[in-house]
Amino acid sequence: MDLKDHIRGIPDFPKPGILFYDISPLLADAAAWQETVKRLAEAVRPYKPDVLVGIESRGFLVAAPLALALGCGFVMVRKRGKLPGDKVTHSYDLEYGTDTIEIQSDAVKPGQRAVVLDDLLATGGTMAAAVKLLRQVGADVQAAAFLVELTFLDGRERIDVPCEVLMSYDS
Numbered sequence: 001m002d003l004k005d006h007i008r009g010i011p012d013f014p015k016p017g018i019l020f021y022d023i024s025p026l027l028a029d030a031a032a033w034q035e036t037v038k039r040l041a042e043a044v045r046p047y048k049p050d051v052l053v054g055i056e057s058r059g060f061l062v063a064a065p066l067a068l069a070l071g072c073g074f075v076m077v078r079k080r081g082k083l084p085g086d087k088v089t090h091s092y093d094l095e096y097g098t099d100t101i102e103i104q105s106d107a108v109k110p111g112q113r114a115v116v117l118d119d120l121l122a123t124g125g126t127m128a129a130a131v132k133l134l135r136q137v138g139a140d141v142q143a144a145a146f147l148v149e150l151t152f153l154d155g156r157e158r159i160d161v162p163c164e165v166l167m168s169y170d171s
Contacts, residue, residue, distance in 0.1 A: 003039075004167050006032045007148065021148050021169070023119050027061065036166065040117075040145060041069050043164040047142035050112040051075050055101075055130050056082065058119035062147060066117065075107045075114070077130045088137050092129035101126070103133055110138030121146040121165065124155030131161060 006026035013020040026032050044052070044066065051073040054063030060076060067074035079101060080089065086105040091098050108114060116130050121144075131141050145164040149155070152171055156163045 001032060001035050003032060003036060003147075007167065021120060021150070023058065023061075023147060026147070036147065037065050037069055039166055040066050040147075040164075043166070044115050044143070044145055045070060047115050048113055049115040049142060051108055051114050051139075053077055053103075053108075053114050053116045053130065053134060053139075055116065055118040055126060059117050062119055062145075063117040075103065077101050077103050077116075077133060088133065090129055090133035090136060092125060092132075094125060095123075099126075099129075101129055101133055103137060105137065108134060108137050108139045112139055114139040114141050116141065116144045116161075117146070118144075119147050121149040121155045121159075121163065122153050124153075124158035127155070128158045128160075131159065 006029055008022040008025050010020040010022050049072050052063040052067040053075045054060040056078045064074050083102050083104050087102040088105050089100050089102045091100040127144050134141050141161050143162045144159055147166050149165040149168045151168050
């Protein structure tokens with residue numbers, strides 16, 4: 001099955017000149033989504049994760065069912081102010097300003113093997129920040145995994161762990 005057949009390109013979203021890669025059709029097709037989770041499991045299983053970490057919000061859609069399939073825990077990395085309890089934060093630079101992500105301070109035990117997931121790898125800034133945040137709480141970050149990579153943006157150059165990707169777009 002060609003999973004790219006289930007990715008929809010939406011021009012000029014969220015702003016003019018941007019082509020948005022929409023995973024909604026992939027999620028809506030049961031056979032395609034099952035195949036996606038199966039392929040991700042094959043890519044991630046060799047890292048022997050204790051936890052899978054999803055980055056808000058589409059990363060949750062990827063990491064949660066995969067954690068269930070692999071029999072490991074699921075942890076959320078969210079934008080500031082979205083998690084209750086004690087949190088650890090990490091701020092990072094964007095093209096125009098900064099952003100902050102958080103994790104609950106007890107979500108990952110020191111030394112736990114983690115794989116971080118998101119739907120799309122573009123410039124890599126958010127994933128690089130999530131890897132740093134996880135290291136702050138003592139995680140042993142093994143890899144990052146994505147459904148889609150926009151290779152022309154060189155995002156994986158900013159990420160210092162192996163990257164697993166199911167689909168790539170070169171332009």
